[in-house]
Amino acid sequence: MNVNELIEIIDGNLLNDSADLSREIKGGCGADLMSDVLASIQPEAVLLTGLCNPQVVRTSIMADVAAIVIVRGKTPPPETLALAEMEKIPLISSPLGMFALCGRLYAKGLESLERPVDGSDCDCGQ
Amino acid sequence: MPQDTLFKGKLVSEQKAEDITRVEELAYELKVEEVMTANPSTVTPETTMGDVLVLFRQTRISGAPVLENGHLVGLVSIEDLLRCLQKSDLESETRHYMSTKLLTIKKNEPVIEALKLFVSSHYGRLPVVDDDGNLLGILTKGDITSGILQAMQHDYQEEEVRRYRASHLFEDIESDRSSLILRYSIKQGDFTHGGSASSAIKRALLRLGATPQIARRVGIAVYEAEMNLIIHTTHGGLIRCEIEPKQISINITDDGPGIQDIALALKPGYSTASDTVRELGFGAGMGLVNIQRCVDSMRLESVFGQGTILRLKIFLSQEDSVGEGS
Amino acid sequence: MNLQDIITKLDLKTLSSVEKDLSSNKPACGYSSDLLSCVMAGAPKKSIWITLQAHGNIIAVATLLDLSAVIITEGAIPDETTIEKANEEGVVLLSTSLPTYAVVGQLWEMGLRTSDPDQPCS
Known part of the structure; x- marks a missing residue:
């Protein structure tokens, strides 16, 4: 699915203009701890999170996230919006909660794009 | 059409x-x-x-x-x-x-x-x-x-021109050993700008022709280190990233407070972060573990009461090398 | 759907010692977040909470909110004091190596939902 289709499925509201909505989403990841996201997420996933601070966008850039969905209809602060706009990463707000978002997207066939964290593994998500 | x-x-x-x-x-x-x-x-x-x-x-x-x-x-x-x-x-x-x-x-x-x-x-x-x-x-x-x-071309050209110029950097400059050093000072408590240094480093590496995998590994490692400076230090600290054709060396230094028990700090899940920091999505005790997973060598030295220095290295194989054209 | 069905279906590991029969524990809905303050504000009574937080505070939250169970994802293991506290408080503490997204996805497939579709709880 691409970002446009994602927005439709989750009743989302796109918060920035610069994003490329045709970008393909390869899987999902739901988490509020950014270190965990960095440790486990694979490239081109949609990140579902309850956090609104600019670190969500930073983390997403580092981890090559395809789109960010903020849960429960929260509105991120201006600095988060500005960063997403500058970095051209789709920032979407959805009225759904984390549980419903994971459920809906999983039911639509979007697989999990996190790997189990394993200390011996050091390829860092490639 | x-x-x-x-x-x-x-x-x-x-x-x-x-x-x-x-x-x-x-x-x-x-x-x-x-x-x-x-x-x-x-x-x-x-x-x-x-x-x-x-x-x-x-x-x-x-x-x-x-x-x-x-x-x-x-x-x-x-x-x-x-x-x-x-x-x-x-x-x-x-x-x-x-x-x-x-x-x-x-x-x-x-x-x-x-x-x-x-x-x-x-x-x-x-x-x-x-x-x-x-x-x-x-x-x-x-x-x-x-x-x-x-x-459409215009959309891509700007970045491509930059990337092309940078990717030949080391080829164009002659010396026995060339390197490019990027330095960033990080302020304690500056959550809003946390990650801007690591973003800049990631972008620089991509422009220098690094593979997306290398840029991602360096980006994640430096980002965690940058957040550590913001969360845990007394006055913030410095990030120094030295880029050479075959290796990237990153030193992250601060002047306190220092780590009391390094072995414990390296244990997955161990964290001294406050609840406030946890609510910001950090402090899950995975930072150093993440860094270690992303780099080829990591050395953590700290004197409690004085400061910490974290040295990271990533080695580039022939195909991955930066700044030497392609 | 009862907790025993869920444990079997998702192959969950039970961390806390459980004396009661888990097939009588029927979760009302699901909730997921890693931010304790959000959980405090949003998780309904008798819900299953899915999180990757293994921090000791999760037991206090689960007790306060009277949750049906806590599933800790991504193989995170809480320390012994946390498990002891779970046993003392009678909190059902479960663990899986799967990430939150996959666990919730499977629970959703089993028919577990948020408390009220108009007012999503998570």
């Missing part, structure tokens, strides 16, 4: 099918005047068809607006010329062959409107006029195709 033309160009052929959506967007975004041919060659009703033939041949065009006292009165095209040639009537004036059933388009209409007109009318060209009906240019389907291609 002639799709094969769109895919024939080198640049476009490398793009994914997703770009088609961008083409549609551009058809709405671009204005007719941005893609039209301005100041086209014109003729008058009195111009002979013989002169029209010469004009078409010399300027390699297949149609021209006909102006009488500056006013648009018709359009003469290669089809009209063919009819004239069949009758061997080249001495005749343009007024007898030009088409006067004119469809024009305003300069500030979006390209999509022109496309609709082309489809519904089967005309090959449309005169472009201003609000007072004065001729400004002429528009063909080919103009639209190349206008859209140019706009």
